[in-house]
Amino acid sequence: MHQLIHDKKIRYAVIGCGQISQQSFIPGIARATNSTLAALVTGDMKKAEALEARYGVRVWHYDELPDLLASGEIDAVYLATPNGLHRQYAVPVLEAGLHLLLEKPMATSVEDCEAILQAQRIGGGKLMIAYRLHCEPGTVELVSRCRNGDFGTLVGFSSVFGQDVSQSNHRAHGGYWSGPVPDLGNYPINAVRHMFGAEPVEVTAVGVCTPDRDFNFDDTVSVILRFADGRIADFTVSYACAPVEGLTLFGSRGSVKVGPCYTFGSSVAITYSTLIDGKKDHHTYGPVEQFGGETFYFSECILNDRNPEPDGEDGLRDVRVLEAVEAALITGKPQSLPPLAAREGIQREQMVILPPVEDEPSDSDLIGVMAQAVS
Secondary structure (H helix, E strand, C coil): CCCCCCCCCEEEEEECCCHHHHHHHHHHHCCCCCEEEEEEEECCHHHHHHHHHHHCCEEEEHHHHHHHHCCCCCCEEEECCCHHHHHHHHHHHHHCCCEEEECCCCCCCHHHHHHHHHHHHHHCCCEEECCHHHHCHHHHHHHHHHHHCCCCCEEEEEEEEEEEECCCCHHHHCCHHHCHHHHHHHHHHHHHHHHHCCCEEEEEEEEECCCCCCCCCCCEEEEEEEECCCCEEEEEEECEEEEEEEEEEEECCEEEEECCCCCCCCCCCCEEEEEECCEEEEEECCCCCHHHHHHHHHHHHHHCCCCCCCCHHHHHHHHHHHHHHHHHHHHCCCEECCCCCCCCCCCHHHCCCCCCCCCCCCHHHCCCCCCCECC
16 A cells, blocks of 8 residues: 655645636645645646646646656545546556545446446555535535434435536537536435435436537436335436526425535535424535545545545445436436445534635636636
8 A cells, every 4th residue: 555755744636637626626725734736637738837837736647647656746636537537547546555536426337436446445545536515514414414313204305406518618518427417416316315324226317408509418307216215306407507506305304405505615605494393494504615625534534544435335326326317318217226225424523614715716717628617
């Protein structure tokens, strides 16, 4: 296993210097006192010069990745390439014994997820899927309340998450795995799995292509998840609408409405309202640095030799649902999933509260990136 050679600060390389890396992860890591940016990896050498000048760290080409992994100059990697490239870069990172913070979805197939997990077993490093909300205080508190039965027995979940995606962005023409279900749908899938404390056994989906949009996938998709005990969850995601997000939970004692619930930013506070036994209440958790928070948590796991949550198995369980949605859209038929036992899931101890980055880079500040959302 790779040995740390510095004093209690995890040195991160960023593989994939797109919008989420430049606009969110790199600014956020500055808030994590146990972490530091040590290297960047890109395939565009013109872009590399500008990145090196801005961030003051060496920029490596993808062809140089084996040299970087063997250099001893990094301890961990944040991987944020397009989804279809996750396996290609995650496997060598993990086989080298380095630690990996891997953006969601974990991969574009269960087979690829299993290959990534096997690479982790070979190298011995830690693997965390970048579900930043697993460290966000409002989300952690809400999941804890669901687990404690504050809302009674949960019987239903309904969610919506949409944005107006630019047809010039790389996601617009990459097929299903670049579309709204893997990009946006993994949020409600992951949320309901942890709030219900259960795994879905059947998936139904229907999608539409908006006529005036030049996407090569269904840009708006509605999904129903059925669980073994009869509970159901539904969500709709879209790349062809004004920004929208929210979720509602229904329980035997009351209900919860959450919004915002999935997004991030210096002004975003996860907020929810409850109606329990006829009594209304309102909860707002101040904006926190979500990317810095998840990085701080992962670095603490590395430094203290603890297994992170969410791990690769959690990522795989979401991807198997995403695969089933794809099959349901292709066939027009419900897709069955083998039953799986629930896992322990999100714990209160992984909550991290860091002040948000105040000067977030704007879309125009990005180097060599076509912003995802229509401005």
